[in-house]
Every structure is written in structure tokens, then in C-alpha cells.
Amino acid sequence: MFKKREKGKRLKKWLLGILVIAVAGLLIWIGLTKLEGRPPEVLLSLESAAVPADFTVTGVAKDLKSGIRQIRIVISQQGGSPPDINPPEKNQRDTDLQNLEIVLMDDVFPATGFAGKGKVRQMPFEVNIHAGKMGLSDGAALLKISVRDYSWRHWFRGNAAYLEKKIQFDTRPPMVSVLTNQHNVSPGGAGLVIYKLSEPCRESGVVVGEEFFPGHAGYFTADDIYLAFFAVPVDYDKTAGMKVKAVDPAGNESVRGFYHYVKKRRFVTDTLRLSENFLQMKLPEFSGEKGFPVDAGLADQFVFVNTVLRRQNNNTILANGAKTDSGILWEGPFIRMPNSARRANFGDQRVYQFNNQTLSNAVHMGIDLASVQHDRVPAANRGRVCFTGEAGIYGNLVCLDHGCGLMSLYAHLSRIAVQEGQLVEKGEIIGNTGATGLAGGDHLHFGMFVDHVFVDPVEWWDASWIANNITGKIQSVQALAP
Numbered sequence: 001m002f003k004k005r006e007k008g009k010r011l012k013k014w015l016l017g018i019l020v021i022a023v024a025g026l027l028i029w030i031g032l033t034k035l036e037g038r039p040p041e042v043l044l045s046l047e048s049a050a051v052p053a054d055f056t057v058t059g060v061a062k063d064l065k066s067g068i069r070q071i072r073i074v075i076s077q078q079g080g081s082p083p084d085i086n087p088p089e090k091n092q093r094d095t096d097l098q099n100l101e102i103v104l105m106d107d108v109f110p111a112t113g114f115a116g117k118g119k120v121r122q123m124p125f126e127v128n129i130h131a132g133k134m135g136l137s138d139g140a141a142l143l144k145i146s147v148r149d150y151s152w153r154h155w156f157r158g159n160a161a162y163l164e165k166k167i168q169f170d171t172r173p174p175m176v177s178v179l180t181n182q183h184n185v186s187p188g189g190a191g192l193v194i195y196k197l198s199e200p201c202r203e204s205g206v207v208v209g210e211e212f213f214p215g216h217a218g219y220f221t222a223d224d225i226y227l228a229f230f231a232v233p234v235d236y237d238k239t240a241g242m243k244v245k246a247v248d249p250a251g252n253e254s255v256r257g258f259y260h261y262v263k264k265r266r267f268v269t270d271t272l273r274l275s276e277n278f279l280q281m282k283l284p285e286f287s288g289e290k291g292f293p294v295d296a297g298l299a300d301q302f303v304f305v306n307t308v309l310r311r312q313n314n315n316t317i318l319a320n321g322a323k324t325d326s327g328i329l330w331e332g333p334f335i336r337m338p339n340s341a342r343r344a345n346f347g348d349q350r351v352y353q354f355n356n357q358t359l360s361n362a363v364h365m366g367i368d369l370a371s372v373q374h375d376r377v378p379a380a381n382r383g384r385v386c387f388t389g390e391a392g393i394y395g396n397l398v399c400l401d402h403g404c405g406l407m408s409l410y411a412h413l414s415r416i417a418v419q420e421g422q423l424v425e426k427g428e429i430i431g432n433t434g435a436t437g438l439a440g441g442d443h444l445h446f447g448m449f450v451d452h453v454f455v456d457p458v459e460w461w462d463a464s465w466i467a468n469n470i471t472g473k474i475q476s477v478q479a480l481a482p
């Protein structure tokens with residue numbers, strides 16, 4: 001009997017031990033898994049804090065440990081007015097009209113059984129906001145996103161991530177007032193529009209057909225007045241139209257037409273006969289260019305240089321327009337290289353022939369000026385050197401930035417005498433003429449462009465054109481709004 005009791009005691013102790021270990025194990029398991037303390041993550045994508053009347057908020061919620069239990073998104077606005085139309089079913093409105101609160105999303109996600117984890121580890125979300133329908137008005141509002149997980153922490157409510165984002169409703173498009181009256185322009189020429197905006201915009205400028213020319217603030221004391229130089233492409237189609245466009249930080253867009261008259265203009269066709277000698281001498285210069293057809297004949301090699309390489313070089317040069325100074329660095333008419341003869345005009349429709357066959361066409365986007373060999377080249381006006389170096393068909397090239405998108409370029413140079421970033425005065429020598437690049441003989445190819453479109457330099461050499469179309473306009477606006 002006695003021995004049996006002893007045996008029973010030992011068994012009890014043993015069972016108790018197992019129970020203690022099992023409970024401890026369970027507690028450790030709960031502690032590690034069910035009581036995990038890592039909160040969910042929320043990522044929100046919103047381009048800017050300023051938002052238009054209708055917009056979409058997208059984002060993603062993540063919880064890699066116990067899974068997502070709930071995503072709730074609310075928008076609230078102090079002093080909000082009641083909605084015009086009954087909001088969708090899920091939306092509730094706070095009884096206090098002083099604080100409008102709309103639930104945009106309140107989704108609960110499933111878990112696997114009572115003690116299981118959330119089935120959803122990652123969930124993208126998207127909610128649409130319609131300020132008018134929801135009774136939200138212009139001004140500040142708060143977007144609140146909360147995400148909970150399936151942890152047992154916080155008395156089974158789980159870990160929470162909470163994100164607040166201040167937004168600013170702006171449902172009104174900007175107002176654009178054009179301050180300049182007459183805009184008489186020509187294909188291949190330039191123009192200037194001065195306009196005023198009712199609010200700061202993320203983008204504004206002149207649209208000519210498909211081309212956009214950004215406006216620049218800072219010239220006038222009033223910082224809401226913008227200058228936009230624009231170019232009329234050589235092949236401008238009258239039906240394309242011209243207008244000022246402005247987009248505010250919320251994305252509201254306004255478009256305003258302006259009075260303009262486009263003069264008729266014809267360009268000259270010029271046939272250039274290429275000699276075998278010239279091609280044999282010139283083409284090897286380009287053999288290092290990417291894509292050059294080394295094994296092709298002279299004709300195909302020339303077509304590559306005159307089309308593909310020309311396009312690449314133009315893109316490189318015209319990209320400088322985007323880096324322009326916001327001031328006006330130049331003054332008075334641009335100067336033409338002294339004692340030089342004009343050999344080719346802007347807009348010439350060039351036809352290239354070889355052995356009496358037409359190889360390719362190109363439009364001449366500058367003016368060729370010939371003088372004595374290696375003649376000194378003056379800066380046409382005051383400006384900052386924005387490019388120096390070798391540029392394919394243009395050979396050794398210098399580009400000057402005259403501000404607000406107006407640029408001049410000097411090609412085929414034998415020597416470059418300036419450095420990038422340097423400010424040069426009108427008439428200061430920037431290099432010497434030469435025949436580098438696709439040039440038949442020593443000359444200066446002088447070009448000008450506005451933002452990213454070549455224009456005819458003749459206008460800028462003409463003091464009365466500048467007075468009528470540029471400086472006169474600036475002065476008349478200055479007289480009204482200094």
C-alpha cells in the first residue's frame with residue numbers, strides 16, 4: 001500500500017512537470033506569435049499636398065507577421081458643409097457640422113480560424129474623393145489612415161499603424177490674364193507674351209501647336225507676372241493655334257487664347273551637289289559616332305550623318321534651353337559677325353544630291369556667314385556660355401544663354417575661346433571660324449533658338465523688330481505694373 005502511494009505521488013509530480021512545461025511552451029508561443037509587437041506599415045502615394053476637386057488616393061498596407069485585420073480611411077475637414085447629395089452607404093457624417101468626417105474605406109480582412117493569422121499580408125488600396133459630392137470645400141483637410149493587425153496585443157485590438165496627411169483642396173483653376181496685345185509673328189520667327197496668374201502654378205507658358213514654351217517669373221517686381229518667349233515653327237499650321245496654358249499645384253488647368261497674326265512666309269529651296277572628294281574627306285570624321293555605318297557606301301554614310309546624327313545633335317543642343325537663366329541677360333540688337341557675307345539663310349529647304357541623285361533633305365536652321373579664314377567670332381549679345389565642345393555635324397560649338405529661354409549658337413569653329421558657365425559681353429570674342437563638322441569651307445553657322453525650337457536670327461539683328469515685338473511690350477507692362 002505504502003509503496004503504491006509513493007508511486008502515485010511521483011506520477012503526479014511528473015504530470016505536473018509536463019503540464020508546467022506545456023503551459024510555459026504555450027505562453028512562449030503566444031508571446032512570440034499571437035502577441036507580436038510589430039505594427040503594420042502604410043505607404044501612401046500622393047503627388048502633392050494640393051489636390052483638385054476629384055482625385056484618387058492610392059497606397060498599400062503591409063503586415064508580414066500576424067496579417068492585416070482592418071484598413072480604415074477617413075477624410076475630415078473643419079467647418080465642412082453638409083454634402084449636396086447623400087454620400088454612399090458606407091460614408092457617415094459626423095453630427096457636428098463643424099467637423100465633417102467621411103469614412104472612405106473601412107474594410108475588415110479574414111483570418112484563418114480563431115487562433116489563426118490574418119490571410120492578408122499585403123493589401124493595395126484605392127479611394128476616390130469627390131469634394132463637391134462629399135461636401136468638402138476649398139481649403140485644408142486631413143486624410144487619416146489606420147491599419148490594424150491580428151496580434152493579440154492591446155487587449156486583442158492588435159498593433160496599429162496610423163498615418164495622417166494634410167491636404168489642401170483647390171477646386172478653382174488659375175486665372176490667366178494676357179497683358180500684351182499684338183502678336184504679329186512669322187513662321188520661323190519668335191514672339192513674346194507677358195501674362196499674369198492669379199496663383200502660383202506648377203507649370204505655365206505658351207503653347208504653339210504641339211510645342212510648349214515655359215514662362216519665367218522674376219523679371220518684373222510683381223512675381224505673378226510672367227514672360228514667355230515662343231517660337232513659331234517653320235512648318236507652322238494655322239489651325240494649330242496659340243494660347244497661354246497654366247496648371248496650378250492641384251492640377252487644375254486653364255487655357256487662354258491671345259490675339260495673334262501669322263504672316264505668310266516662303267522659304268527658298270537650295271540644291272547642294274555633293275562631290276565624291278568632299279564625302280571622302282568629310283565622312284571619316286564621323287566614323288566614331290554611334291551607329292555610323294562603317295561598311296556602307298559614301299551615299300548611305302552621308303544619309304546617316306545628315307539625318308540620324310543631325311537629329312541627335314539638334315536634341316543635344318536644344319536641351320540647353322531647359323537650363324536657361326530666369327533673367328534677361330541681353331540688351332539691344334544682336335550683332336552679326338562683322339565684314340561677313342551671308343552664304344545661306346534660315347529656313348532654306350536643302351536638297352542634297354550626289355551623282356545627280358537626291359540623297360536626303362534638311363532644313364537649314366541658322367545663317368551661314370563667311371569671312372576670312374579663322375576670323376574672330378564675337379558674342380552676338382551678353383549671355384552665359386552654356387555649351388562648349390564637339391557636337392557632330394556642328395563641329396566645335398559654343399552656345400550662349402541670353403535668359404528666359406533665348407539662346408544663340410556658333411558652329412564649325414576652329415577654336416573655342418570661352419568656358420562653360422562664363423558670362424560674356426556683347427562683342428566679346430568667343431572663338432574663331434573654321435570648317436569643323438559638316439562644313440564645306442571655313443564659315444560661321446550662326447543660329448538662335450527659343451527654349452527648344454530654332455528661330456531666324458534676322459529678327460534679333462533688327463533693332464526695330466526688337467523694339468516693336470520685345471522691348472516695347474516689356475516697357476508697356478512695366479508702365480502698368482512696375
Ligand SMILES: [Zn+2]
Pocket residue numbers: 344364366367368444445446
Ligand atoms: Zn549652316
